[in-house]
Amino acid sequence: AGGTSVPEAGAAGDGDYTIAIVPKDSTNPWFVRMEDGVKQYAADTGLDVYQKGPAETDATMQAQVIQDLIAQGVDAIGVVPVDPGALETVLKQALDAGIVVVTHEGASQENTMYDIEAFNNTDYGGFIMDNLAEAMGEEGVYTTMVGHVTNASHNEWADGAVAKQAEAYPNMTLLAAEPRVESQDDGEVAYQSAKELLKKYPEIKGIVGTSSFDAPGVARAIEELGLTGKVFVSGTGMPAANKGILQKGLVKSLTLWDPADAGYALAALATLILNGEEIADGVDLGVKGYEDMKFAKGSDKVLEGNGWVVINKDNVDEFGF
Amino acid sequence: MVDNVIAVRGVSKAFAGVQALDTISLEIAPGEIHCLAGENGSGKSTLIKVISGVHAADEGTIELNGKEFSKLTPMEAISNGVQVIYQDFSVFPNLTVMENLALTAELAEHRTFVNWRRMRRIATEAIAKINVKIDLDAKVGQLSVAQKQLVAIARALMSDARLIIMDEPTTALTKREVDALFGIILDLKSRGIATLFVSHKLEEVFEISERFTIIRNGKHVITCLPEELDHKKFSFFMTGREFDDARFTPQIRATQPILETSRLSAHGAFSDVNLSLRPGEILGITGLLGSGRTELALALFGSLKSDSGEIRIDGKAVVLDSVRTAISHGIGYVPEDRLTEGLFLERSIGSNIVISEIDSFVSSLGVLEQDKADAEAQRWITDLRIATPDAQNAVSTLSGGNQQRIVLAKWLATKPRVLILNGPTVGVDIGSKHDIHRVLRELAAEGLAVIVISDDIPEVIQNCNRVLVMNAGRIVSELDPTQTSELELATLMSKDVQTLEGIS
Amino acid sequence: MRALPQKLVRSNEFYLFLVIVVLAIVIQARSGQFFTANNLVDIANAMVVPGIFAVGAFMVLVSGGIDVSFPALASLAVYATTRILVDAGYEGDLWLPFLIVMAIGAVLGSLNGWFASRFAVPVLIITLGTASVFSGIMQGALGSVQIPNIPPAMSEFGRATLFVATNPDSGLTSNMPMSFLLLVGVVLAAFVMLRYTTFGRGIYALGGDESAASRAGFNVRRMKFWLYVIVGVIASIAGLVRTSMMDQMHPTNLLGMELMVIAAVVLGGTAITGGTGTLTGAMLGTLLIVIVQNSMILVGVPTFWQGFALGVLIIVGTGISAVQLTRARKRKTALI
Amino acid sequence: MTAITTSRSRVRLFRDQHVTRLASILVVLLLFFALVRTENFFRLATWQSMAVQFPEFGLMALGVMLTMIIGGIDLSVVGIANMTAIGSATLMLSIAPTGSDSPQGYLALMAAIFFSLLVGALAGAFNGFLVAKVKIPAILVTLGTFELFTGIAVIISGGKPTSGLPPQYGEVMASRLFGVIPMPLIIFIVATMVIGVLMYKTAFGTKLYMLGSNETAAEFSGLKTTSLTIRTYMISGLLASVAGLVMLGNYNSAKADYGSTYTLLAILIVVLGGVNPNGGSGRLAGVILAVVVLQVLSSLLNTFPHISNFYRPLIWGGVLLLVIVVNQWDKRDHLARLFRWKGTTS
Ligand SMILES: Nc1ncnc2c1ncn2[C@@H]1O[C@H](COP(=O)(O)OP(=O)(O)OP(=O)(O)O)[C@@H](O)[C@H]1O
């Protein structure tokens, strides 16, 4: 797909744009936080920029929201795809209609002009593994947990974590019988499954979590089973939501990037394209971590920012979200 | 007027378009046994619903206990001593007999908590009053129709009733049970409790009633004493028509039986049944409830498996393993309980009539030829004089008599060679009953073989050329109705099996 | 009176119990973990929320309706409660959260009750509508988001433990949550209400034949109204328990549970047409589903096969009792 | 002859008060839309976007409607749709791997459609068998098979989206009749007409209503109740698999958890359309109207960018409750009378 072609939509270049950001869903504090960034961008620029997501994390509902946005004739759409594959058709329609399309966390998306990533998924998974390995003393049996076995990025992170372990931590082994369990993006299920896992496989010393529900749920199980300090979990999580488990020492550290910044950067990228500016290596999207975006290796579409943040009990109060 | 239990004055009630009651008045004295008669749809049930507070009258008043009501609620009716035994009995099928009996009492006393021991005591007393045996712990849904009704009656008698209203109380009862019921009614009378009842069975009406009120099309026709009327006049007042009561004489053309059974048995239901039926015959099968009559009918209709014995059609042995097989052999069955087994209440009259033969209205392209089906339905509506303005109306808008004709029409439309009717005129007024009998006779004359299962003795005697009496699962005798009196038949039906063993 | 053992053998509960025992033995054989003290406690723990919901769903089913709104009702009630308390910075005792959530549950339940008692429309339809409205209010009007820091009283209640079961071999410990008592309490209260109050018997009567109930002198409207109020309160309790035990308010956590809970109750022998069923059966049905859902890893069913296994179990489990029922009915007709 | 039947059926249609009320709601809604969002209302893209969306759950609703008319329910439609879509996507990939030529692609397309419909029908028949023969309550059967079919979908696909379909599939599904009418809408219209003919022009349709109205009487009337039930669930499965094909086209991929919100939505639609959940009554026209009302409402809602999507369930539920209230209030049938003259003058 000709990602770099400048859209011929009438609104292009007139400086008065309507930009819609479509998150996966909106109850998740993650995307609530993202909306803060989107609103910030609207306030900074005075453009009509807003966030509108599906009512639930559902690829088909997300596609329908985009359908309707196309019908409304917005100038640009920034999407955090639930499932890139499911959006190809509808995003192609958007491109065909002359709408600027950019994505976030959608590296595999074909029908997009640019995709911005806070980081590389495989590396991020590796980093989660580093955190876990440190907690486990670089030895012992571990397994991975994903929100849904159908969730692409969770699986990439988990794969990245497993790859990193194979490469860097020879004394650790992946639990062969249950290499990947599902938390169904539900803290209760994460808790119940972790209990089952630890009962059935007493050798487990660590769990790589991916969904933001995983670490808190697993931590609850570890605490209850009396395994605090013996079994560890790592994963993604927001500071405020995980303050408790970090301070109690149930979880040593969690990783994240600030979704508000991603939202801001997504809108900024869309504006740049609408203004007809050239997108090149080192493009500055005006927010920390996205000031010097680089194309991913072998890609002229995926822009990667620099880094993620680690939260632990010492810095958890510094973020303010 | 002094001392009426109830005085209905000039009550009118209309439903969307139908004037169900038109300035009706009615008075009942304490202890009086009053009969309300009229054709299907004449307004009897509506009147009862007005008296019991279910429907509010449009006009007129009801006086109970000297108090005048223009708008009566069910609770007011009950607290003024009016108890109704509804046609559907209004029992709770999922609860035990004990609870069915005792719950009302507990409610009437405004209790918050129920006490199971007290409930058992109440229920035992209630059952004792009507002098029958029913398992208090049985679920009412598993009882027979007659037993359900006994529960309903026992329940109505529990409260301090001054007037008991029964809408067709005897439709599902056997002679013996009817006698028991009448005993109860007389007993009530002696205690000063009045009874208002509706029945379509003339013999009973004359046997028990002290006064009649006849209504027609929602209007009062006459209130009089039994002495002032005979059967003929009574029917005339109800219907405005005259009837003859000639007996049926068959014109049997073929000697070869169309349907035969030999030593047909079904475990726990009936055994060693031998019968044969020729075209043009109307064979009566009579017996008490539980005598195996319904099971026999079901076996002949392929809906109940027989264990041993043989069924032959046109002399050839057949296995009737499903309803469809039976239908394909030209057998039709008008079931006992039309509401639960025969009708699709919320569907149209037309589709109810044609459903069993609907495949014959399908064109070669597979399309349903609705106009042909409509025409067929219309033909039966006319033939059987089904009173409806539109074949598109739901069957639930019809009265019982007309509903029964629909079931009959459905089967006649399949052009059966053998038609089995189980209680064909239960709850049907004399006018309709006469019409149904006329239809059956005409059909027999055209060569249809008919089996009528009924415990309505006059019906069997007048309309059948042979009668089989079933008792405890066996056929105990075969009678020629012209040689048999109603009394004899009744005796045979209800005799204990042991004494009959020698005869058969 | 029929002999007790015979009655027992005929009952649906008995077969369900057998199925559970067989299943437990299979899990034990596959994992060696089923009959350990801490696993049993874990199952009891997992049973609390679905169990409380099942009591409410059961009462509605018995009365002749199907309620699909209880998870949405519970979510809205708990969300509103947590929001109010967190915004007010509430640090006090547990009674206030319970009071508020039950009050909101009652109000929301009364909306169901109002519709159910005023409109001659199947309860399934009404509650499909109210469920959408409840979750719409929560997510749209209240703009619900996760609340990570719930009031301390709720957190403490969520962590409160009756006793700790230890597995002597592995040394693993599981906490019997305090909230299990709540489940027991709700079940007992429901049992007493259904069996020993006129209202409770009325619910059965209503499910048997509604017009008969009104003719018998029950105030059907009022009964239905209060039934749904009670069910609303029960559901809101379950919601509060879930939030407390998770130690965070997750607005959509409960949504989507309705069909599984109803299936569990029906599996327990409650007729979908109303009028029949026992609380014992409903609890056994729930237990069966909870065991299945929480033993996949123990049995070693691969993650990808878990949905499949759950489906097979539901079909086989219900199939056994259905076949049983058909046989019993045939036997009965033969007896007449 | 046909003129008579159409005019009569039109009269009958407007005699159904529920349908009339839904129609009134739709008219009011469209007027509101046209007045408040004139620009969007008169833009073709608005309607095309709707026409692509609703067939997915609309087709499922048709299946649920049939099963509800016979007194059952089908909660497994979404499971069947995903299972068949994944199955046929996998099949297409094996017949025409990426880079195959166009005839190969069309062959894959035909095979996939055939396979989907076949498996959908089989899955539906399996539901029907469990309901009619094993006599498990339909709600339990289909809840169980929903898990089962979704489970199979997860197993086949490993939980990942199955994509990279031959471009021919996408082309066909994204094509527009006269350059205007999107394929999904055409599929939906065809399915509706087939179901309409089935329900109102064949004996099968009449029998369905009869079966739903009184099963015992149906048995006694000689209807093959078992086969009828199995066939009904089979059609529902078939429709679900068509919905799966539409989704496969719309998303150019298949996945085990697509459309997870459609189960309750389909039931909501059917019930809003006036089908009695206890069976025996309900009209196709009502269900179609309900689908359209919900779609228009939700697209209308989306033209207000600042109204959160979460109001959608609130409004859908609100409409359902409103219809209940109006039905009760309008016993006298004013609305129907308003409409009826249109029917009778013909
Ligand atoms: N709820 C109702 N709505 C509309 N019409 C009704 C209603 N109840 C009764 N009717 C009409 O009122 C008339 C009288 O009905 P009613 O039930 O009183 O007859 P009935 O004398 O009891 O007949 P049957 O002998 O069949 O029991 C009938 O024409 C019937 O159609």
Ligand SMILES: Nc1ncnc2c1ncn2[C@@H]1O[C@H](COP(=O)(O)OP(=O)(O)OP(=O)(O)O)[C@@H](O)[C@H]1O
């Ligand atoms: N809800 C209703 N709507 C319309 N008509 C009704 C309704 N309920 C009863 N009716 C009318 O009441 C009349 C009598 O009904 P009912 O149930 O008393 O008949 P029935 O007593 O079974 O008849 P039969 O005396 O022949 O047995 C019928 O004509 C029926 O049309």
Ligand SMILES: [Mg+2]
């Ligand atoms: Mg009557």
Ligand SMILES: [Mg+2]
């Ligand atoms: Mg009657």
